[in-house]
Amino acid sequence: MKVVTTRFGVLEIDDSSVIRMSRGPLGFEDQTDYCLIQHRPDTSFRWLQSIDEPSLAFVVADPSEFFADYDIEVPDSETGILRLKNPDDALVLTIVTISDGGSRITANLAAPIVINSRELIGLQVILQDNRYSVEQPLVVNRDRSTADEARQDPKPAARAA
Amino acid sequence: MLVLARKVGQSIVISDNIELLVIEVRGDQVRLGIDAPKSIPVHRKELLDRIRAENVKASADVDVDAVSRALGDVSAP
Numbered sequence: 001m002k003v004v005t006t007r008f009g010v011l012e013i014d015d016s017s018v019i020r021m022s023r024g025p026l027g028f029e030d031q032t033d034y035c036l037i038q039h040r041p042d043t044s045f046r047w048l049q050s051i052d053e054p055s056l057a058f059v060v061a062d063p064s065e066f067f068a069d070y071d072i073e074v075p076d077s078e079t080g081i082l083r084l085k086n087p088d089d090a091l092v093l094t095i096v097t098i099s100d101g102g103s104r105i106t107a108n109l110a111a112p113i114v115i116n117s118r119e120l121i122g123l124q125v126i127l128q129d130n131r132y133s134v135e136q137p138l139v140v141n142r143d144r145s146t147a148d149e150a151r152q153d154p155k156p157a158a159r160a161a
Numbered sequence: 162m163l164v165l166a167r168k169v170g171q172s173i174v175i176s177d178n179i180e181l182l183v184i185e186v187r188g189d190q191v192r193l194g195i196d197a198p199k200s201i202p203v204h205r206k207e208l209l210d211r212i213r214a215e216n217v218k219a220s221a222d223v224d225v226d227a228v229s230r231a232l233g234d235v236s237a238p
Binding site: 006007008025026027028039040043045055056057058059075076077078080095096097098099102103105108110111124126128134135140 | 199200201202204208209211212213214215216217218219220221222223224225227228229230231232233
């Protein structure tokens with residue numbers, strides 16, 4: 001199927017790779033169908049791109065890469081919706097917010113996107129766990145790209161916090 | 162909106178499987194006990210509002226290159 005997007009142009013997506021949510025993320029409940037797009041070949045960041053709304057896409061990442069002790073308990077009500085029987089089938093992604101012109105990067109650990117990777121059913125799960133913030137600062141390892149950073153940003157130090 | 166007055170120790174039953182019990186009233190704070198099947202999610206509304214606002218913020222129109230710069234991708238153009 002062809003998917004029209006504002007950021008990536010027209011994509012050819014295999015029908016069998018479409019992730020369907022019984023209800024879209026909060027605020028976007030009507031947008032239920034998504035695909036995952038790798039951001040760049042060498043990063044773990046991906047885009048959760050809406051199939052029906054070209055401009056709607058979220059930057060997502062595997063939270064365990066940044067928050068080693070992040071462990072979640074998906075409530076029974078949600079595992080039922082996700083038809084999740086085996087925890088190994090759960091792909092957990094955190095929505096990343098990039099704001100203040102790129103100087104602030106946060107992850108929404110309180111409401112991850114959980115995907116049954118076997119059946120490609122997704123859901124934004126609201127955790128009953130007050131350890132996790134909606135806006136947890138995320139520190140990106142930019143070691144490999146120091147040269148690029150210096151070239152692209154006149155004030156790299158301001159963003160490194 | 163249906164408005165019901167309840168005292169401490171009294172409860173409200175919604176449908177046949179949700180019970181809302183007033184446990185304690187202290188000043189302007191009310192403690193409620195909620196007895197509902199696990200299949201029914203129960204959340205504080207402020208949290209839902211915050212998540213909704215954060216989703217809207219996260220989906221704001223950032224382009225791919227801006228994200229690359231913010232993330233410091235080695236492959237960024």
